[in-house]
Amino acid sequence: MEILVCIRRAPTTDARIKPAADGKNYDAAGINYDISEYDKFALEAGILLKEQHGGKVTVLCMGPSAATKEVRTAIAMGCDEAHLLVDDQFHDAWATASALAAKIRTLPHDIVLFGWSSVDNQSAGTGQMVAELLGLPSVSVAVSMEVADGAAKIERLAAGGKREKYQVRLPAVVTCQKGLNKYRSANMKGIMAAKKTNVPETPANAPADGVAVLRMMPPPPRKEGKIVGKGPEAVNDLVRLLRDEAKVI
Amino acid sequence: MSDVLVFVEYAEGKPAKAGLQALGAGSRLAAELGGKAVALVINGDGAGLGPKGASRVLAVNGDAVKAYSPDGYARIAVDQAKAINAGAVLASATPMGKDFMARAAAKAGCGLAADCTELKLEGGKPVAIRPVYAGKALIAVQAAGTLWATLRQNAFAEATAGADVAPEAVKAPFAAGDLLAVVREIVEGVRGRLDVAEAEVVVSGGRGLKDPAGEGKQNWQNLEKLAETIGAAVGASRAVVDAGWRPHGDQVGQTGKTVSPKLYIACGISGAIQHLAGMSGSKVIVAINKDENAPIFKVADYGIVGTVEEVVPALTEAFHRALHG
Numbered sequence: 001m002e003i004l005v006c007i008r009r010a011p012t013t014d015a016r017i018k019p020a021a022d023g024k025n026y027d028a029a030g031i032n033y034d035i036s037e038y039d040k041f042a043l044e045a046g047i048l049l050k051e052q053h054g055g056k057v058t059v060l061c062m063g064p065s066a067a068t069k070e071v072r073t074a075i076a077m078g079c080d081e082a083h084l085l086v087d088d089q090f091h092d093a094w095a096t097a098s099a100l101a102a103k104i105r106t107l108p109h110d111i112v113l114f115g116w117s118s119v120d121n122q123s124a125g126t127g128q129m130v131a132e133l134l135g136l137p138s139v140s141v142a143v144s145m146e147v148a149d150g151a152a153k154i155e156r157l158a159a160g161g162k163r164e165k166y167q168v169r170l171p172a173v174v175t176c177q178k179g180l181n182k183y184r185s186a187n188m189k190g191i192m193a194a195k196k197t198n199v200p201e202t203p204a205n206a207p208a209d210g211v212a213v214l215r216m217m218p219p220p221p222r223k224e225g226k227i228v229g230k231g232p233e234a235v236n237d238l239v240r241l242l243r244d245e246a247k248v249i
Numbered sequence: 250m251s252d253v254l255v256f257v258e259y260a261e262g263k264p265a266k267a268g269l270q271a272l273g274a275g276s277r278l279a280a281e282l283g284g285k286a287v288a289l290v291i292n293g294d295g296a297g298l299g300p301k302g303a304s305r306v307l308a309v310n311g312d313a314v315k316a317y318s319p320d321g322y323a324r325i326a327v328d329q330a331k332a333i334n335a336g337a338v339l340a341s342a343t344p345m346g347k348d349f350m351a352r353a354a355a356k357a358g359c360g361l362a363a364d365c366t367e368l369k370l371e372g373g374k375p376v377a378i379r380p381v382y383a384g385k386a387l388i389a390v391q392a393a394g395t396l397w398a399t400l401r402q403n404a405f406a407e408a409t410a411g412a413d414v415a416p417e418a419v420k421a422p423f424a425a426g427d428l429l430a431v432v433r434e435i436v437e438g439v440r441g442r443l444d445v446a447e448a449e450v451v452v453s454g455g456r457g458l459k460d461p462a463g464e465g466k467q468n469w470q471n472l473e474k475l476a477e478t479i480g481a482a483v484g485a486s487r488a489v490v491d492a493g494w495r496p497h498g499d500q501v502g503q504t505g506k507t508v509s510p511k512l513y514i515a516c517g518i519s520g521a522i523q524h525l526a527g528m529s530g531s532k533v534i535v536a537i538n539k540d541e542n543a544p545i546f547k548v549a550d551y552g553i554v555g556t557v558e559e560v561v562p563a564l565t566e567a568f569h570r571a572l573h574g
């Protein structure tokens with residue numbers, strides 16, 4: 001099976017995000033990066049498919065050259081090959097999906113896996129856009145998946161905790177949510193293998209953004225709170241404040 | 250002058266609350282653009298949407314759309330957006346809206362402004378505001394052509410006035426068999442359980458409640474009782490979900506659900522940056538923690554310093570007296 005996994009390099013979730021001087025991007029000083037959290041479930045799903053069905057897992061990432069670090073982490077987890085589409089700019093989901101789809105067209109693929117949402121841009125749409133551009137079926141927010149006989153049975157998390165069941169022909173696009181699996185960490189052997197794996201870099205050639213960022217702003221500050229009191233004696237005051245002052249009950 | 254197409258989501262034969270909120274937002278945007286809000290309903294009758302802000306209602310029904318399909322819904326949205334030459338296409342940022350709107354936008358050759366919390370005009374063109382980095386920043390975005398956007402639940406008000414309109418029937422441009430992915434079956438969630446992402450009040454528990462299979466058993470029962478008393482959904486920190494104490498669907502935070510209820514009560518939660526990212530959009534935040542230096546108190550509107558063992562049951566009683574006399 002030819003398995004592709006698209007991973008994003010994103011600021012770690014403990015990063016403090018402040019608008020940069022240009023007013024459009026965040027200030028990159030002191031920011032650390034990691035594979036965007038949900039993409040790890042996609043990587044694990046891909047590696048599990050390889051373990052069950054044979055074949056190989058190829059990682060695709062569009063990002064700066066520095067993203068080789070995240071790509072190598074994916075290889076160390078158990079992926080086989082990788083392509084880095086080099087681009088230093090921020091792009092929206094449309095531009096990202098267009099660049100990824102153009103690359104995917106040149107690679108054999110039975111299934112293309114994504115995270116259901118990036119932790120930074122949070123479009124929750126790049127996977128579906130790639131599917132549309134390639135004319136493939138898509139199932140997003142997958143929490144279970146079984147592949148057999150050229151088809152995938154997938155459960156997707158819908159509103160109100162409902163699960164929608166799908167069966168789609170391969171090749172297909174699936175975006176992965178927590179709950180699909182528990183992702184592994186890299187072991188020593190993987191880390192050694194990753195060091196030796198060549199990660200070819202090609203220019204991403206991303207088109208212009210579909211939605212362009214005009215400006216980035218900090219969120220509105222929350223107003224100063226107060227400690228109502230200590231211990232169970234404070235509960236009546238709290239309820240009174242919620243009713244009379246905050247008017248939420 | 251341009252019209253706005255609004256996908257109005259239906260659930261169990263009725264317009265969903267989030268769908269009506271999107272229609273409200275669409276009718277206001279259309280008015281500013283000098284155009285009309287056109288409601289698009291799939292697998293629903295489209296009745297009663299005039300007074301909710303629609304100037305026209307397009308209703309697509311029949312076997313081809315009985316079951317949800319991301320590519321099917323995307324095709325209909327793109328066709329209708331073209332037919333009315335829409336300046337903007339909106340839907341709610343529900344699991345359904347987030348899913349098919351991305352496909353639709355790509356089909357139309359456009360980007361998608363996802364999960365927006367504000368829409369306005371700047372220089373005569375629609376601009377959307379959306380939280381990114383789990384709410385640690387906001388960005389204002391503008392589309393090159395038609396703005397395709399999904400709108401965060403509970404961030405927009407429903408419209409409250411408008412004349413009745415008769416829905417116009419529109420045929421689906423495909424047969425069910427032509428679709429790439431279609432829902433075959435729906436497995437219901439746990440009955441009667443409110444989803445944290447949709448609830449107006451959320452009570453969350455953290456590691457401070459301790460293991461429900463051990464010494465924390467009573468604490469979690471107390472938390473459930475508090476939630477029941479005030480009609481809240483129960484949420485959790487990731488520490489609790491990773492320990493297997495609560496299902497992962499309950500996790501609130503940057504890698505869990507983003508919630509913006511009118512009241513959020515955090516019990517025994519320290520307030521790590523990833524947790525705050527998911528809940529600091531709540532209207533009012535209450536924190537209960539035994540450590541007065543816990544970071545959660547920095548974002549809380551009201552705090553009680555105390556143990557969950559003592560404070561939670563007392564609070565339930567106080568709510569009970571206030572609400573039920």
Ligand SMILES: Cc1cc2nc3c(=O)[nH]c(=O)nc-3n(C[C@H](O)[C@H](O)[C@H](O)COP(=O)(O)OP(=O)(O)OC[C@H]3O[C@@H](n4cnc5c(N)ncnc54)[C@H](O)[C@@H]3O)c2cc1C
Binds near residue numbers: 456486504519537543
């Ligand atoms: C990639 C990544 C993503 C993450 N995503 C998320 C996310 O989405 N959501 C999330 O929540 N976390 C997330 N985290 C984890 C986060 O960093 C914290 O570890 C987690 O939120 C801590 O959970 P907690 O507050 O329940 O536990 P703790 O930090 O252990 O806090 C427990 C609190 O309970 C208090 N306490 C103890 N006993 C009592 C008592 N008897 N009565 C009252 N108070 C008591 C303590 O004072 C303390 O403040 C993420 C971490 C990473 C690395």
Ligand SMILES: Nc1ncnc2c1ncn2[C@@H]1O[C@H](COP(=O)(O)O)[C@@H](O)[C@H]1O
Binds near residue numbers: 038063116123126127
């Ligand atoms: N620059 C990128 N390179 C590779 N994959 C990406 C990139 N950006 C987003 N993705 C994939 O698309 C998913 C959804 O991202 P988003 O639409 O931004 O929420 C991510 O979880 C990744 O799997």
